[in-house]
Structures are given as structure tokens and as C-alpha cells.
Amino acid sequence: MNMDLMEIAAGAARVAVSGHIHPDGDCVGSCVAAALYLEKACPGLRADVFLDEVPRELMQHVPHADRIRTDAEQETGSYDLFLCLDTAPDRLGEARRLFDSAARTCNIDHHISNRGDGMINVVDPSAGSACEVLYRLLDPALVDREIAIALYIGIVTDTGVFRYSNTSPETLRTAASLLEYDFDFSSIVRDVFYARTRAQHRLMGMALSQMDLRLNGMFACCSLPLSVQQSVGAQTSDLDGISAQMALTRGVDCAVLAGELPTGEWKCSLRSNGRTDVSAIAASFGGGGHRRAAGCTVRGDVHDILLEMECLAANQAAAGLTV
Numbered sequence: 001m002n003m004d005l006m007e008i009a010a011g012a013a014r015v016a017v018s019g020h021i022h023p024d025g026d027c028v029g030s031c032v033a034a035a036l037y038l039e040k041a042c043p044g045l046r047a048d049v050f051l052d053e054v055p056r057e058l059m060q061h062v063p064h065a066d067r068i069r070t071d072a073e074q075e076t077g078s079y080d081l082f083l084c085l086d087t088a089p090d091r092l093g094e095a096r097r098l099f100d101s102a103a104r105t106c107n108i109d110h111h112i113s114n115r116g117d118g119m120i121n122v123v124d125p126s127a128g129s130a131c132e133v134l135y136r137l138l139d140p141a142l143v144d145r146e147i148a149i150a151l152y153i154g155i156v157t158d159t160g161v162f163r164y165s166n167t168s169p170e171t172l173r174t175a176a177s178l179l180e181y182d183f184d185f186s187s188i189v190r191d192v193f194y195a196r197t198r199a200q201h202r203l204m205g206m207a208l209s210q211m212d213l214r215l216n217g218m219f220a221c222c223s224l225p226l227s228v229q230q231s232v233g234a235q236t237s238d239l240d241g242i243s244a245q246m247a248l249t250r251g252v253d254c255a256v257l258a259g260e261l262p263t264g265e266w267k268c269s270l271r272s273n274g275r276t277d278v279s280a281i282a283a284s285f286g287g288g289g290h291r292r293a294a295g296c297t298v299r300g301d302v303h304d305i306l307l308e309m310e311c312l313a314a315n316q317a318a319a320g321l322t323v
């Protein structure tokens with residue numbers, strides 16, 4: 001693929017860039033990098049980045065994160081091009097309306113569940129992050145230190161600091177090229193990936209001490225009702241990362257964390273060490289994701305939800321499904 005982001009944006013004066021709701025490092029990094037690159041590569045082009053509220057550690061480290069607009073619903077103009085990053089358009093949230101009214105749309109993503117609903121689609125499920133897919137579309141001569149930092153943050157986020165199986169030789173070559181720009185990657189990795197608030201650590205501790213091991217210890221699950229989350233001063237975003245830690249329990253292949261949302265629904269986060277295809281489990285509850293990391297939001301009794309997921313994992317194990 002030799003397409004360049006400049007070609008995709010050819011002739012566009014106003015570009016909207018957005019990603020999924022509850023933006024993470026890959027979403028924020030890819031959106032900001034794309035906007036910075038386009039404004040640099042195409043003089044006269046203006047790019048507006050629309051996202052939900054960005055987590056504080058990303059605001060701190062992603063260059064020009066203060067240009068991100070959280071008021072997509074206020075925007076009345078129409079765009080020549082809408083870039084949808086790190087998700088299919090169905091999870092754009094408030095920015096979806098701007099996608100629908102844009103003259104041209106382009107979807108750059110790495111989710112296996114993405115069907116390609118943009119006019120131009122650059123979707124590669126084998127890529128570790130949207131930032132990695134995006135980097136292929138950039139002219140390296142136009143990448144600068146700020147763009148490099150934004151992309152690096154996305155790659156680090158989605159590969160679990162180069163430790164998930166989605167890390168490829170290309171991932172590392174991309175990261176190596178970005179590191180040429182000489183930034184403090186060590187502080188970024190600590191702040192963006194490893195640092196936790198006290199509330200997050202307390203919530204993690206509760207989940208790990210209370211998790212249930214089923215199917216001879218290969219299926220780990222835990223539910224965290226809203227009252228429990230509130231008792232440690234935690235919020236919904238503090239649920240992130242817990243299922244991955246649960247999956248590090250010896251003998252576990254599939255881990256599910258169900259966290260109650262203020263709406264009463266259960267946000268289920270699923271992780272697999274390789275034998276279970278958790279994207280298939282999440283998909284049967286209307287969610288999606290990757291084989292080893294997936295999620296869904298489900299309404300109902302949490303014990304029934306976890307039991308059904310346990311059955312699906314057991315069925316996969318019985319079918320001898322391997323990744």
C-alpha cells in the first residue's frame with residue numbers, strides 16, 4: 001500500500017478527525033498525529049479533532065492535546081473530509097453526525113470487527129495499533145518530534161508496551177523510527193501505562209482478591225458493582241487494566257471483569273492468553289474487539305452474564321479451538 005494521508009486529504013480544506021468514545025492512548029495519539037501531520041503536509045488545511053474527555057495522563061503527554069474539542073454536538077459546519085481513527089464509525093459518539101455529513105470519509109483502524117464503512121478504508125487487523133496503520137500512510141520526512149510522540153503513545157498503549165502478541169517486527173521498526181526523535185519515552189511509558197491512582201490500585205486489589213476461578217481454573221471472572229467502585233472512590237475508567245491483570249493468574253486462559261456502569265449496565269472486559277477467542281464471546285453480547293482482548297456492554301443479571309460467558313469459553317475449549 002503506497003497511499004499517503006496527503007492523497008487521502010487532497011483538496012480538503014476542513015478536516016474533522018475523531019476516534020472512539022472513551023478515548024485511549026491509541027485513539028488520542030492517532031487523532032492528534034493525523035491532525036498535526038495534515039496541517040504540516042497540506043498548507044491551508046485546518047483539522048479539528050473531536051473526542052470525548054481525554055484521560056489526564058494523555059492530556060499531559062500527547063503533544064497539543066489541548067486542541068482536542070469535546071463539543072462535537074456544537075459544531076454546525078460541514079467537513080470536506082472526516083478521518084475516523086481506531087474504530088468503525090459506529091463508536092464515534094457525538095462526532096458521528098459530522099461523519100455522516102462529511103463530503104468524504106476515511107476509516108483508518110486495526111479492529112478485526114471493522115467492516116469498512118468509510119468511503120476509503122485502511123483497516124489492518126494484523127496491525128498492533130491504529131497508530132501503526134497511520135504511520136504507513138505518512139511520509140517519514142514530514143514526521144516530527146511531536147507527531148512521533150503521539151504515535152509512540154498509541155503504539156505503547158495498544159501493544160501493552162510491546163508485550164502483546166499484536167507486536168510485530170513492523171511494530172518495533174515503527175517504534176524504532178519514532179525513537180529517533182529523542183524524547184523521554186521512559187517517563188511516558190510510566191505515566192501513561194503503569195502509573196495508577198490510589199483508587200485504581202484499591203479497585204485492582206478488590207478484583208484480584210475476589211475473582212472467581214472456574215473451569216478448572218482456566219476461566220477467571222469478577223464483578224464490581226457500582227457501590228464497590230464508589231466505596232474506593234473509583235470511576236468507570238478505573239476498571240481498565242484489571243482484566244489483563246486477572247489473566248496473569250497462572251492457569252487462567254480467559255479473564256472477564258464486569259464493572260457496573262452508572263446506567264446499570266455491565267461493562268465487560270475480556271482477556272485471553274490465546275486458547276480462547278474472546279472477540280467471539282464479546283460479539284455474542286453485541287460487543288467486539290480482538291481475539292485476545294475484547295469488550296461488550298450488557299444489561300441484565302451479572303451472575304447470568306458471567307455464567308453465559310463461562311459456557312461460551314467452555315464450549316470453545318471443548319471444541320479444541322486454538323489461536
Ligand SMILES: [Mn+2]
Pocket residue numbers: 026027086110128129130158
Ligand atoms: Mn487501538
